[in-house]
Amino acid sequence: MCLGYPAKVVEILEDGKKAIVDYLGLKKTINVSLIKELAVGDYLLIHSGVAIEKIDEKEAEEIEKLFGEVRDANS
Amino acid sequence: MQTHDAVNNIVNTIKNNIEKIGRQLRIIEVCGTHTVSIYRNGFHTLFKEYIDFISGPGCPVCVTHEGYIDNLIELAKMNYTIYTFGDLLKVPGKSMSLAEAKAKGAKIKIMYSPVDTVENMPENEEAIIAAVGFETTVPAFALSLEKVLEKDLKNVKFACELKTIDQPLKVLLKDHIKVDGLILPGHVATILGVDGFKFVEEFEIPSVISGFEKYDILLSLLSLTQSILDNDFTVKNEYKRVVKKEGNTVAKRYIERFFERTDAYFRGLGLIKGGGLRLKSEYSAFSVQLKYDYESLSNSACRCADVLTGKLKPFECPLFEKVCTPQTPKGACMVSQEGSCNAYFRYGKWK
Numbered sequence: 001m002c003l004g005y006p007a008k009v010v011e012i013l014e015d016g017k018k019a020i021v022d023y024l025g026l027k028k029t030i031n032v033s034l035i036k037e038l039a040v041g042d043y044l045l046i047h048s049g050v051a052i053e054k055i056d057e058k059e060a061e062e063i064e065k066l067f068g069e070v071r072d073a074n075s
Numbered sequence: 076m077q078t079h080d081a082v083n084n085i086v087n088t089i090k091n092n093i094e095k096i097g098r099q100l101r102i103i104e105v106c107g108t109h110t111v112s113i114y115r116n117g118f119h120t121l122f123k124e125y126i127d128f129i130s131g132p133g134c135p136v137c138v139t140h141e142g143y144i145d146n147l148i149e150l151a152k153m154n155y156t157i158y159t160f161g162d163l164l165k166v167p168g169k170s171m172s173l174a175e176a177k178a179k180g181a182k183i184k185i186m187y188s189p190v191d192t193v194e195n196m197p198e199n200e201e202a203i204i205a206a207v208g209f210e211t212t213v214p215a216f217a218l219s220l221e222k223v224l225e226k227d228l229k230n231v232k233f234a235c236e237l238k239t240i241d242q243p244l245k246v247l248l249k250d251h252i253k254v255d256g257l258i259l260p261g262h263v264a265t266i267l268g269v270d271g272f273k274f275v276e277e278f279e280i281p282s283v284i285s286g287f288e289k290y291d292i293l294l295s296l297l298s299l300t301q302s303i304l305d306n307d308f309t310v311k312n313e314y315k316r317v318v319k320k321e322g323n324t325v326a327k328r329y330i331e332r333f334f335e336r337t338d339a340y341f342r343g344l345g346l347i348k349g350g351g352l353r354l355k356s357e358y359s360a361f362s363v364q365l366k367y368d369y370e371s372l373s374n375s376a377c378r379c380a381d382v383l384t385g386k387l388k389p390f391e392c393p394l395f396e397k398v399c400t401p402q403t404p405k406g407a408c409m410v411s412q413e414g415s416c417n418a419y420f421r422y423g424k425w426k
Contacts, residue, residue, distance in 0.1 A: 031218055045262075050188070059315045063294070
């Protein structure tokens with residue numbers, strides 16, 4: 001139940017409370033009321049149809065850099 | 076090659092740290108999603124001689140008791156439509172699960188998003204939303220109540236069985252369990268922030284907020300073993316890409332606006348003072364009164380309670396794998412994909 005997944009903002013809808021996000025090619029409309037200063041291209045952590053936080057891309061990249069393609073190497 | 080080197084270095088440093096500490100560590104992962112990540116990625120075998128992983132009470136399905144399910148089934152009999160997360164369907168009530176009630180014709184619908192559910196609800200439906208979850212999920216219910224108010228819906232009520240993480244953790248650490256370190260739940264921390272877990276420091280047990288990918292777990296174990304070695308009780312944050320010091324302040328304000336603390340019954344830990352959230356009195360019109368007979372809330376042979384408090388490993392339960400499987404779960408720890416019994420069953424490398 002506490003699973004979250006990352007998705008990229010494709011379009012912010014007019015009232016700013018919703019956005020269309022891309023998750024592995026799947027487009028979904030989600031609620032973004034909890035996110036401040038949202039921009040197209042931001043990555044969000046989605047839980048139960050609601051974005052609960054922005055994902056800091058720099059931090060995410062640093063972890064990726066540290067391990068390279070760890071998923072591919074181990075699979 | 077570089078990848079393997081980096082991973083090997085971290086694995087070896089973790090093992091070296093534990094060798095310096097000089098004993099096998101007992102580490103509790105509070106969140107069920109961590110349990111799954113640890114077992115799916117084989118960390119329990121990789122660190123077999125080094126770390127004894129214990130699964131904590133942070134899976135909302137696992138700590139949901141049969142009394143709540145019984146209440147929902149009673150409400151369904153009164154002709155309400157029950158909206159629930161799919162995880163809850165197979166949790167056994169006293170006589171049956173929601174899935175069995177649904178098969179017998181009860182109006183039980185699965186929801187993915189509570190906000191979407193409220194937005195798309197048929198007007199002629201008397202609906203009850205089964206509000207289950209820790210602080211990660213509470214804002215979604217707050218937003219759905221806001222939507223109910225905006226749309227002035229009179230046909231929607233919430234059956235709140237929401238849990239907070241701090242009180243059960245305090246009870247667990249004070250009365251139930253001795254551990255060397257804690258892996259704290261990354262998505263609850265997304266809402267509450269690092270600050271929301273500062274209370275753990277009072278117990279003088281090292282802890283780390285962790286993400287859920289395999290590299291997150293490794294980095295967290297590295298940080299945790301270093302803290303244990305240094306006797307450092309500061310809550311560490313290894314999920315910085317998501318978790319902020321202060322958490323999601325907008326989400327916290329939503330929770331405070333609609334909810335207040337209440338006592339809550341946790342499977343495995345019993346009734347915990349301030350362990351839950353209910354709607355504030357000004358929203359009581361949207362709240363369903365649930366009735367519990369706490370005395371009778373125990374499932375004879377099922378040992379979920381002992382599993383959740385680290386007293387037993389899932390395979391030590393007499394029901395495990397024999398009559399209790401993910402297809403025929405007898406307790407909530409087997410029902411939930413994030414439950415420790417379910418994880419042990421699916422990634423059965425304990426043998």
